[in-house]
Amino acid sequence: MSDKLxxxxxxxxxxxxxxxxxxxxxxNTPEWDSLxxxxxxxxxxxxxxxxxxxxxxxxxxxxxxxxxxxLRQGRDPGASS
Amino acid sequence: MSDGRLFLVGRASWxxxxxxxxxxxxxxxxxxxxxxxxxxxxxxxxxxxxxxxxSAPPRAAVxxxxxxxxxxxxxxxxxxxxxxxxxxxxxxxxLLGAVSSLSARHPGxxxxxxxxxxxxxxxxxxxxxxxxxxVALATSVFNAHVRRRCREVAGWSLFERERVTxxxxxxxxYDARMDLLARMPxxxxxxxxxxxxxxxHWNAVVGRTKKVxxxxxxxxxxxxxxxxxxxxxxxxxxxxxxxxxxEFQRTVATLESRGVLVVLCSRNNPEDVDEVFAMxxxxxxxxxxxxxxxxxxGSKSDGLVxxxxxxxxxxxxxxxxxxxxxxxxxxxxxxxxVAIPEFPADPAGLPAFGEDLAWRYFYKVGxxxxxxxxxxxxxxRAQTAAAxxxxxxxxxxxxxxxxxxxxxxxxxxxxxxxxxxTQKTNQFNLTLRRFTEAEMVRVLNDPNWMVIAAxxxxxxxxxxWVALAMFEHHRTxxxxxxxxxxxxxxxxxxxxxxxxxxxCVDHLRQGSHEAIRATxxxxxxxxxxxxxxxxxxxxxxxxxxxGRRRFELTGTVDAPSLDLFAMSWRGQA
Numbered sequence: 001m002s003d004k005l006x007x008x009x010x011x012x013x014x015x016x017x018x019x020x021x022x023x024x025x026x027x028n029t030p031e032w033d034s035l036x037x038x039x040x041x042x043x044x045x046x047x048x049x050x051x052x053x054x055x056x057x058x059x060x061x062x063x064x065x066x067x068x069x070x071l072r073q074g075r076d077p078g079a080s081s
Numbered sequence: 082m083s084d085g086r087l088f089l090v091g092r093a094s095w096x097x098x099x100x101x102x103x104x105x106x107x108x109x110x111x112x113x114x115x116x117x118x119x120x121x122x123x124x125x126x127x128x129x130x131x132x133x134x135x136s137a138p139p140r141a142a143v144x145x146x147x148x149x150x151x152x153x154x155x156x157x158x159x160x161x162x163x164x165x166x167x168x169x170x171x172x173x174x175x176l177l178g179a180v181s182s183l184s185a186r187h188p189g190x191x192x193x194x195x196x197x198x199x200x201x202x203x204x205x206x207x208x209x210x211x212x213x214x215x216v217a218l219a220t221s222v223f224n225a226h227v228r229r230r231c232r233e234v235a236g237w238s239l240f241e242r243e244r245v246t247x248x249x250x251x252x253x254x255y256d257a258r259m260d261l262l263a264r265m266p267x268x269x270x271x272x273x274x275x276x277x278x279x280x281x282h283w284n285a286v287v288g289r290t291k292k293v294x295x296x297x298x299x300x301x302x303x304x305x306x307x308x309x310x311x312x313x314x315x316x317x318x319x320x321x322x323x324x325x326x327x328e329f330q331r332t333v334a335t336l337e338s339r340g341v342l343v344v345l346c347s348r349n350n351p352e353d354v355d356e357v358f359a360m361x362x363x364x365x366x367x368x369x370x371x372x373x374x375x376x377x378x379g380s381k382s383d384g385l386v387x388x389x390x391x392x393x394x395x396x397x398x399x400x401x402x403x404x405x406x407x408x409x410x411x412x413x414x415x416x417x418x419v420a421i422p423e424f425p426a427d428p429a430g431l432p433a434f435g436e437d438l439a440w441r442y443f444y445k446v447g448x449x450x451x452x453x454x455x456x457x458x459x460x461x462r463a464q465t466a467a468a469x470x471x472x473x474x475x476x477x478x479x480x481x482x483x484x485x486x487x488x489x490x491x492x493x494x495x496x497x498x499x500x501x502x503t504q505k506t507n508q509f510n511l512t513l514r515r516f517t518e519a520e521m522v523r524v525l526n527d528p529n530w531m532v533i534a535a536x537x538x539x540x541x542x543x544x545x546w547v548a549l550a551m552f553e554h555h556r557t558x559x560x561x562x563x564x565x566x567x568x569x570x571x572x573x574x575x576x577x578x579x580x581x582x583x584x585c586v587d588h589l590r591q592g593s594h595e596a597i598r599a600t601x602x603x604x605x606x607x608x609x610x611x612x613x614x615x616x617x618x619x620x621x622x623x624x625x626x627x628g629r630r631r632f633e634l635t636g637t638v639d640a641p642s643l644d645l646f647a648m649s650w651r652g653q654a
Contacts, residue, residue, distance in 0.1 A: 030605065035096045038263040042097070046269055054258040 005067055005077040008047045012040035025062035037061060048075045085140030087113040087283065091195075092120055092150045092542075094265040101272045105280035109289070113140060121573035127179035128478035129186070130574065138187040141286060143279065145242065146176060146227075148197040148220045154543045156215040165215040169222025172541070175481070177230050184236065191286045192237040193279075196224040199243075201251035238446045240282055245274045278440065285446040291420060292394055294336060294443070295385060297403035298347035298354055298376075302326060302366065304428060307353045318363025325431040330365035332435030337370045341443050342392060345374040346384040346401070381408050382415035400442045479575055479645050482539040486577070488584055489651035491525050495534045495546060502534075502549045506567040509578065509610045512602045514565045529554045531561075533585045537572055537646075547572050550585045552597075560633075561589050563599035566610075573609065576642035582617055583638035584648055596635050603628040 002017070009024065010017040013031040026032040032040070041057055044050070044066060050073050052060060060066050070077040089095040089102070099115040106113065116139065118126050125131045134142075151172040155163050163171075180192055199205065199217045211217040231239035246254050254271030267275060284290060299306045303326050304316030316323040337343045343366070347354060354376050358368045373391045375384035381403065389396045397418040403409050404424045413421050420442060425434045489495060496518055503516040516524070524530045535548040547569040552561045568578050586597055599619060601611055611630075615621065618639040619632035 035094055035263065038094070038259060038265065039097050039100065042259075042269045052258075054262060057258060057262055 003077070004047065004079045005044070005063065005070065008043050009040060009063055009066070012036065012043040020063065022063055022067075025064075027061070032061070044070075048073075048077070050075055085113050086116055086137070088116050088118050088126075088134065088139045088142035089145070090118040090123055090126060090142055091145030092123060092147050093145065094263050095119060095145070097259070097263060097265045098267070098272050098276065102276040102279060105273075105276035106283065109280055109284045111280070111284065111287070111289075113283075118142075120571040124479075124482075125574040126183070128574075129182060134183075135186075138190050140189075141191040141193060141283060142183075143193040143195065143240070143283075144176070144180065145195045146172075146197040146223070148216055148223075149200050150542050151197060151223065152216045152219045153200075154538070154541070156219060165218040166222050168215075169219035170226060172219070173223045173226030173230075177226065179478070180237070181234075184234070188236065190236070193240050193282060193286065194227050194231055194237060195240045195242040196227060197242075198246065201246070201255050238282070238286060240279065242275065245271065245278055249274055281440050281444045282446060285444045290444060291341075291400045291442040292398040293342045293344060293372075293388075293392065293400065294333065294438075295344045295346045295388060295399055295401045295419075296333070297381075297405070297408065298345060298349060298357075300404040300428075301402060301424070302330060302364075303357065303361075307357055308349060312353070312356045312360050315357065315361070317361055322428055323363070325428045327363055327365050328432040329435045332432070332439055334365050334367075334370060336439055336443050337366075339443075339445060342372040342394070343370060344372055344388050344392070345376060346381055346388060346403075347374075347376050348378055348381075349376050351376040380411060380415075382412050385412060385416060385419060400438070402438070476642065476645065479642070482541070482575075482645075483647075484537060484539045484575065484577070484645060485647045485649075486581070486584075487536045487649055487651055488533055488581070488588075489535075490531060490533045490588065492532075492534060492651065493522075493525055496521050496525065498546045499532060499534055499549055502546070502567055502569070503565060506569060507604070507606045508570045509573055509613075510565070510567040510604070510607050511563070511610050511613070512565045512600055513604045513607060514602075516565075524551065527553075529556075530564075531585075531589055533588065535577075535581050535584075537575075537577060544569070544572055548577065548581050550582065552585070552589055560596040560598050563597055566599070576640075576645065578613055579617055579638065579640035580643050580646050580648065583640035583643060586634070586638050588650075594635070596633055598622075599632045599634075601630045601632070 006020045007017050010020045013020070013029065013036060015031050024032075026037060038057075041052060041060065045052060048070055050070060052069065056069060060069055067077045089099060095117045096119070099117055103115055116133070118131070118134075122131060126134055129135065152165075152168050155168050156165055180194070184190065184192060197220050199211070199220050205211050205214050205217060208214050212221070228239055231237045249270065254268055254274065255266055256268035256271070259268065260266040296302055299308075304323060305314060307315055316326065318324060318327045333343055345354070354374075358364055373388050375388050377384070381401070385396060385399060385401060389399065395418075396416055400420045400422070401409070401412055402422065402424065403412075406424075409421050409424070412419055422434075422438060422441070425431055500516050500518045500521045503514060503521075507513075521532075525532055531552045531554070533550045533552075534546050536546045537544045537548070548567065550566045551564040553564050554561055566582065568581070589595075589597070597619075599614055601614060603611065614632045616639065617634070618636060619634045622631040622633050624630045
């Protein structure tokens with residue numbers, strides 16, 4: 001079963017999807033550096049057709065936080081990719 | 082497979098653009114390694130001190146000058162230091178001089194110089210005449226210089242970045258969030274469009290543009306089917322949708338006049354097609370401009386093979402345009418080397434389709450053979466001019482930046498910025514100690530501590546407060562401990578760290594000879610800071626198994642480039 005959010009994050013970070021988990025976050029993932037973070041934000045925005053505010057972008061630094069925000073915006077982060 | 086390297090040079094976070102460009106290049110079958118030469122590294126490159134570039138020059142380098150960096154500081158103050166025309170000319174001379182130096186040393190590199198773009202939003206705000214805006218005027222003068230030199234010098238080409246903005250609109254290509262948070266003004270769509278245009282440009286630079294445009298006739302060059310609707314029944318020109326076809330033909334005729342071979346490949350009676358050319362004056366494409374034709378009832382793929390044979394051009398140089406998806410698929414499956422764009426479902430999309438076709442397959446860079454002799458003369462002249470502008474050494478280059486530094490000690494007005502520097506500086510950071518604002522307040526109020534911040538500006542950019550040194554005085558075994566020392570990566574590569582530390586140490590000692598001690602604490606990204614203490618004259622005292630190293634300075638700081646900076650202390654004349 002593939003999780004669309006996990007797959008999107010893995011692709012943006014250029015790591016294998018198996019290495020991305022719910023607990024994956026900037027603080028525990030060396031590939032998730034400050035610049036890659038913005039590439040990731042743009043990738044998630046495109047994949048789910050959402051828009052994150054400049055207030056939220058700096059704090060959406062974990063898979064769980066992204067998932068919560070997608071749900072809040074009425075998207076299905078677990079949709080198969 | 083790799084196609085050499087491509088350098089992206091400019092003062093924005095082009096790292097975000099690199100993967101988008103990679104994808105666009107892949108659609109042309111190109112796979113260069115993309116190297117980003119951003120804020121700090123850009124200056125190193127211009128000064129000839131970028132070892133990576135110097136030892137293994139790339140196949141091409143793309144330079145994106147930013148009007149904001151070039152002119153904002155000089156021109157938007159209440160008392161501008163310089164007239165806009167001069168600012169534009171100087172900035173161009175600086176950039177073109179730097180590129181000339183590198184280009185003379187490494188003639189194999191193709192230089193793709195982008196125009197600078199008038200900033201959005203902000204510039205031109207509330208102005209009816211853009212030449213009344215100093216930044217817009219400077220940008221236009223700058224671009225005129227860049228444009229002229231690209232025309233003169235072989236191996237350089239102009240990339241008009243603003244055409245992407247014109248096509249999509251600045252409201253679409255700009256993303257304020259990315260600009261403010263990530264220093265990348267382009268939106269995801271803006272990056273994608275820019276990447277497509279740049280990929281097309283690079284494809285042209287490496288000489289892989291197509292040569293032949295093979296066109297179907299019915300519902301492609303005109304609306305309707307001539308065999309059924311008759312010569313007078315087809316839609317062409319006039320008012321209404323017929324004009325979409327004449328506009329498309331106009332683009333085809335323009336391509337032909339620039340050397341593209343135009344051929345027809347149509348299932349029709351040859352006489353019907355001849356009649357359209359003869360009887361319909363709206364045909365912009367004249368028969369004498371058609372290099373070859375295959376009009377009959379066989380398969381399109383057979384037709385294209387015969388046309389390739391007639392012209393003596395390989396099928397991999399062909400672009401085939403046909404409105405019928407079945408015909409496209411037949412050719413695609415038989416002749417995979419032929420490029421076959423999707424055709425617009427609505428004929429109203431034809432003029433834009435023609436524009437895309439021109440960009441994607443027939444984009445042309447540089448000069449024609451007729452221009453070549455003239456170009457050679459220009460080139461010789463340009464090289465002489467370049468040599469006189471060349472920078473003899475990296476120091477000459479840095480001197481030309483006219484850098485000014487301001488230092489400030491225990492300055493509570495810099496509290497937030499100082500704390501932020503400790504938290505955000507990951508590369509040039511000696512100990513990686515992070516301070517919150519509250520901790521910074523404590524330190525600033527402690528008489529044993531000395532916190533010194535430095536701001537740096539040069540003729541182009543005010544970099545703001547970019548460096549911080551924190552010292553604590555120890556009374557027993559009297560010495561100053563360098564608790565932390567950091568510098569923003571924006572200003573790495575200017576030897577500013579040495580000059581700054583030297584000024585700090587003079588300020589601390591006030592004539593005494595107290596030792597300065599320091600520790601280097603290795604982290605994931607601060608290797609760049611590791612050699613610094615030794616270069617500055619510190620002596621290694623001991624190394625720990627975890628990579629920490631203790632250093633001591635008893636003499637003065639080695640700062641060979643002290644004279645590159647005009648230094649002053651805040652609050653002192």
